[in-house]
Amino acid sequence: MLKVKCFVCNSFYENSYVVYDSNTKECAIIDAGFYYADEEDAVSYFIESNNLIVKHLINTHLHLDHCFGAEYISKRYNVGLSCDDADELLLKLIPQQCEMFGIRLNSSVPVLKNIIKEGDKVEIGNYSLVAISVPGHSPGSLCYYCKEEGILFSGDVLFKESIGRTDLQGGSYKALSENISSKIFTLPDSTIVYCGHGPTTTIGYEKEYNPYF
Ligand SMILES: [Zn+2]
Numbered sequence: 395m396l397k398v399k400c401f402v403c404n405s406f407y408e409n410s411y412v413v414y415d416s417n418t419k420e421c422a423i424i425d426a427g428f429y430y431a432d433e434e435d436a437v438s439y440f441i442e443s444n445n446l447i448v449k450h451l452i453n454t455h456l457h458l459d460h461c462f463g464a465e466y467i468s469k470r471y472n473v474g475l476s477c478d479d480a481d482e483l484l485l486k487l488i489p490q491q492c493e494m495f496g497i498r499l500n501s502s503v504p505v506l507k508n509i510i511k512e513g514d515k516v517e518i519g520n521y522s523l524v525a526i527s528v529p530g531h532s533p534g535s536l537c538y539y540c541k542e543e544g545i546l547f548s549g550d551v552l553f554k555e556s557i558g559r560t561d562l563q564g565g566s567y568k569a570l571s572e573n574i575s576s577k578i579f580t581l582p583d584s585t586i587v588y589c590g591h592g593p594t595t596t597i598g599y600e601k602e603y604n605p606y607f
Contacts, residue, residue, distance in 0.1 A: 396521045396543045398588060401437055403427035405497065406459035409590055411547060412437065414446050415519025422450035422518050423473075424538065424547050425590060428463025429500070437463070438470065450516055452523075453477040454549025454590060455532040456484040456506070457562070458491045464504035474507025476516075478527065480534030482506050484563065510536060523547070526577055530570020531558030537578060545586045546597070552578060552587060554595040557606050571606060579607070 399412045404427050414421035421441065428434045441448060448471035453460055456477055464475050485503055492499040510516070512527035516538065523538040528551045535558070538547040550558035552574055560567040583598030601607065 396518065396540060396545070398545070399440060400588070401428070401433065401440075403433050404429035404459055404462055405495075407591055408459040409588065409592075410437070410460075410463065411588060412440060412446070413518055413523070413547075414444070415521055418519030419444070419446050420449045420517075420519040421446040422452055422516060422523070423448060423467055425453055425460040425549065426451060426463035426467045427460055428466055434463065434466050437467075441471075448473050449518065451475050452510065452516055452538065453481075454537065454547060454551070455535045456481040456504075457532060457550065458488045458495075458497075460549070460590065461485070461488065461504050462501070465501040468504065468507075475504050476508035476510050477506055478511060478525075478534030478536050479506060479509045480529065480564075481532050482534075484532060487563065512536075528570070528573045528577055529564075530560060530566050530568075530573055532562065533564035539581065539585075544582060544584055545588065546578070546581060547588045548578070548590065550590040552595075552600060552604075553589045553591060554587075554593050554600070555604055556592075557604070558590075575607065 408427035411424040451473040516523040585597040
């Protein structure tokens with residue numbers, strides 16, 4: 395079974411996920427936002443007490459709140475950060491964004507090691523997540539879809555009754571709304587959506603109640 399554990403992290407209440415195959419124990423960490431020591435400890439305790447094997451550190455996009463824990467996970471579990479390289483330019487902006495938000499940057503800026511593009515598969519034990527490119531919140535935003543389990547990790551593309559902001563670098567409201575309509579709302583209504591912030595939702599619920607559509 396593919397299981398999902400959510401950790402709400404940092405001052406942005408960002409959702410970091412550990413996704414794991416309960417049989418093979420392989421896992422992927424999606425959007426490592428672990429900032430405080432107790433957040434790092436919580437995820438490490440979860441991984442290590444469940445004997446999970448960290449195979450991937452993947453990001454939906456590279457905004458700072460989704461990246462604070464990337465260096466910690468990278469070093470502790472010897473995995474490189476993977477994301478669409480259309481977002482790589484955002485990494486350079488992290489120090490100035492931290493300054494803007496009054497946040498102390500307590501690790502080095504992460505380095506993008508592996509590039510994920512539309513259609514690429516991330517294998518987790520007997521399951522795979524397929525990357526769907528959904529630019530608009532950021533230039534390289536990806537969602538990760540597991541067809542056999544009917545789940546989607548939407549990052550900051552789609553939230554319960556909302557969508558990602560489009561006023562940041564490389565954002566586009568037109569692109570985001572068109573991409574959600576054509577690439578995300580075409581998934582089955584029953585698909586469970588794990589968002590980058592806030593509660594979980596479904597595609598069917600959002601098609602009916604999301605005020606942006
Ligand atoms: Zn974001």
